[in-house]
Amino acid sequence: MSSIWLVSCPPEKTARVRHEIEGIEPAAQLVRMGTGAEVAHVAEQMRGGAVAAALYECGTGAAAEPVVDHLAHACGVPTVLVLVEQLDAGCIARLFLAGATEVIAAGGPAASRDGDAACTGEGPEDVLRSEPPVDDKRFMPGVGASADAREVLTGSDAPDAPVRPRPPKIASVATPSVPSESASAPCDAPMPSQATPAPQPAEVPAAPHDSEPPAAKAPAHASARVEEKGDQPSAPLVVAISGRGGCGKTTIVASMAWCAARMGLRAAVLDLDLMFGDLYRLMGVEQACDLGRLVRDEDSTEIPLEAIEQTAMRIAPGLTVWGPCALPEHAELLGSPVETLVSVLRQEADVIFADTSVFWGDAVASTVSHCDRCLIVGSAGASSDASASRAVALAARIGVPKTRMTSLFARLGAQGCNEERAMRFEMSVGLRSHVRIADGGTSVSELLAYGKLADVMRGSGAFVRDIQAFTQELVRELGCPLGAWDERQRMAGAHDQGRSRIKLPWNR
Template identity: 40%
Template sequence: MAGIWAISCKPCELACVRQEVHARDAEAQLVRLASSDNVLSLIEADAGVLAGMLCSTSDLADDEAVSLIERVAKLVTCPLIVMCDRLDPGLIARLFYAGATEVVAGGSSSSCEPVSSKEACAKGALRQATSAGAVAHSKEPAKSASGMDAYAEPARQVHDRTAFHYASSMTTALDEPDGLDEPDELGRSDELEEPDEIDGLDEVASRKAMGGRSTSSEPGAPVICAIAGRGGVGTSSVVGLMAATAARMGLRTAVIDLDLMHGNLPALMGIDDPVDLARLLKDSDSVSETAIEATAMMVSPGLTLWGSLERPELAESMGTAVEQLIFALRDPADVIFIDTSVAWGDAVAAAVAMCDRCLVVGAPGPTQPESAARIAQLAARLGVARTKMVSVLNRCTASSLNEEFALRFEMALSLHSRVRIPDGGSEVSGLLSFGRLEDLARGESRLTSAIQTCTSSLLKELGCAVPEGFGKPSEQDSGGLRIRLPWDKAGEPR
C-alpha cells in the first residue's frame, strides 16, 4: 500500500509540493490539510498512518511553523519536511531545532528548488542540510530525495563477515581511480576553502551539508556518535559495549575514540600497545589509505578501533584528518561508533555534524540534566535534528538515582527516543579495569541485556541487518527492577 503524506500548503503550491514528495516517495498518496490544527488532529488520531509530512511556511507565522513542527516531532518519527518561502537562517535553524528533518526552498515566490549549499553558505543558512546527512539537492526533482531520513533507507545486505580487518576490506574499497586520494573527493565544494565566508563550527555544519553521506551509490555505513555534558558518565563504556554487540551481530564495526586527549577505549578493549592516531597527519593534503591501515587496531573479528593520541597537544590539529577518516570508513564498515570528549574541538564537531544518530549520555549527578541539555543544544546548532538524538540515562538503577531524577533528566532533553541502561555493579568496573570489555558484552546480565536491546533497535532504525531475535528484551527486564517480597499474594510467609 502506498504511503500517506500529510501536506499543508496554499493551493498555488500544490504542484511544487507534489514534486517534492514524489521525488522521495513515488507512490505516495497526498492528503492536504487546511490548517495546522487539522494536521495535529490527524496525527493524534493515528500517528502510524503517516509516511511523512510536508508543511509550507508561506501562510504561517514563524512561531506557528516552529510550534507545529515541534509538536508533530514529538508524535511521529517519519520525515518532517518544511518548505520555506524565504532564505532565513534564523528560521531554518529554529525549524531544525524543533525537529524538522529537512528544509527546502519553495513557496509562491520561488521555483520550488531545494536550498543549494552554495547559496546557503554564502548567506549563512548553514542548517539547510537534512539531519541524515546529504544535502545539496540537485535541481532535478528525481534526485532531491538524497536527503531522506535514515528511517527510510533500505536494509543493507550483510556479506560474509567472519572477520572485519580494515587492511583487507579497505583495499577493495579505496583502490578505485576516483577514490579518496584527492581532498576534493570528500564532498566539499570550492566555496568551503574561502575562510572569509565560513569559519569555526559553522564550517563543520556546512561540510555536513556538502557530504555527510558516502558518495557511492549504496548508502554508507551509519555513524552513531555519543556525547555527554560532563565526564564520568560512562560514555566510553556505552560506546564500547554497543560496538562489541554490533560486531557479535555479524556487522563490520568501526570504533573511533575522539576523546583525543584522555581517551581510554583502547585500554577498555584490551589493547596493550595502542597505535597513535597522529599517524594520520603524515600526509599534508589528505589522509591516505596506508595511514588509515597503519592506525587500525583489530580488537576481534568484526571489530576495529582507531584512537587516540600519544601526544594530547596534537588534538586541535586532528579535525580534517578525523573527518576524512570517517568518510573513508563509510564504505568498508557496516556501522561506525564514535566516542567523544566533553571539551569539543574540530574533530568532535565534525563527527557530531555528520552523525546519523547522536546519543546524549548522562548519569546520576547534581547538574547532569542541565549539562546534557546544553550539549544537546550545541549538537542541534551543528545541524543535528532532535529526531536524530537519543536520551541515554546510564546507571539508572544506581543507589543515588531515583525516578524523579530520571524524569528530570529526560524532560530536560525533551527527546522522543529515550533509553535507560541499568548499573552493572562491581562486575563492570572489575572487567573494564583489565580490558575485558568484550567478556562483559558476552555476559548475561541486566546491563548487557539493555545494551543488546538498545543496539538492536538503533541499528534496525538505521537500516542495518540485525539477526532475528537478537536483543529481544527478556521477561525479567521488561518490567524494570523486580523485588522478591518475603510473603506471597495471600500474605503467607514464603
C-alpha cells in the same frame, strides 16, 4: 630493482589485479599468463630472482591451493597474492597454510561483509559454510608458458580500465593464543592484549561493495579524500556526547560496538577523546596506535590509505578501533583527518560508533554535525541535567535535528540513579526519544578496569540485556544489514521450540 609479478587472471580482471599489486609495489612489472600452472613453471625457471606471483580465482580458491604450495615451497617465491571471489573460511585458511602471503576478497557485497571473519576463521558471525572437497594431488609442473598466453603489462602499456581506489585494509592485532570457543557462542572472540599491528601480508581487506568498480581510475599512491554524501551507500554514524565526564559514555559506546559486531556487522569505533581517551583499554589493548599519524599537512585534506591501516586496532573479527593521539598536543590538528577517516569508514564499515570528549574540538564538532544518531548520555550528578541540556543545544546549533537525538540515562539502579532521577534527566533534556541502561554493578566495573569487555558482554545481567536490546533496535532503525543475524535467531528459536520446557534431574 623492482620485482617481476607473474599473474594468472582472466583478461577482464587484469586491471583489478594490477591495482592490488601496485598498492603493494608501485614499480612492479607484471607478466600475465593464462593459468596458474604456467605461473608455477616460469617461477621455477626464474628461481632465485626477484619474482612474486598473483592468482585470481573466480571461485573459493580451492583450485589454487596446490599451485600456491608449489610456488611458496618448491619455487621459493616470497610473495604469493591470491584474489578470490567467493569467500570460504576453510579455503582461505588452507591457502595461508599452503604459503599464501595475502588473500584479498574480490567478490561482491557478501564477500565484503564476511571478509574479516573469513580471514581468521572466527568471529561474531557463526555462519555455517560448506567447504569444497580438498584436492590431495600436489601440483606437478609440466606445462610451459606459451607465447600467446603471455602478456607483459608494465606502466602505461597496460590497458586502461575503471578502477576503484584500493580500500584500506583493517590492521590486525597480535592476539594471545586462547582456547577456541564452541560454535554455539559466536560472539566469544578472543580479546588482544597488545595493539601491535600484525604483518600485512596475511590480511583479507574488505572488498568493494560493487561487483564492478565505478568509473574512476586511481594511481598507486591514491589517497583518501572526503567524498560527497549520496554517491554510494554509507554506514550510519552514531555519536555519544555528554555535558560532563564520568557518566559512562565510553562504556556505552564500547559495549554497543561489541554487540553490533556480534550481530555480524563490521563495526568501526572512533575514540574522539583525542587527548586522554582510554576506550582501547576497555577492550583489552595495552598500547594504542597513535591516531596522530593521520596528520601530514595542517592544510591538507588528504591522508594516505596506509596511514588509516596503520592506525587501526583490530579488537576482534568485525570490530576495529581508532584513537586517541599518543601526544595530546596533536589533537587540535586532527579536524580534517578525522573527517576524512569518517568518510572512508562510511564506505568500508556497516556502522560507526564515536565516543567524544567533554571539550569539543574541530574533530568532535565535525563528527557530531554529520552523525545519523546523537546519544545524549547522562547519569547521577549535581550538574548532569543542566550540562546535558547545553550539549543538546550546542548539537542543535551545529546542524543536528532533535529527531536524530536520543537521551540515554546510564547506571539506572545504582546509588542516586533511581527512576525519579532518570525522569528528571529526561525532562531536562527534552527529547522525545529516550532509553535507560541498567547499572552493571561492581563486577562490570572491575572487569572493565582489566580490559575484559568480552567477559562482560558474555554475561546475562541487566546491563548486558539493555545494551543488546538497544543496539539491536538502533542498528535496525538505521538500516544496517541484519539479514544473517535474523536468520540465525529464527533458526535458534525454531530449534528451542522442539526442546522440553521441564527440567529433569538427569545428572542425579
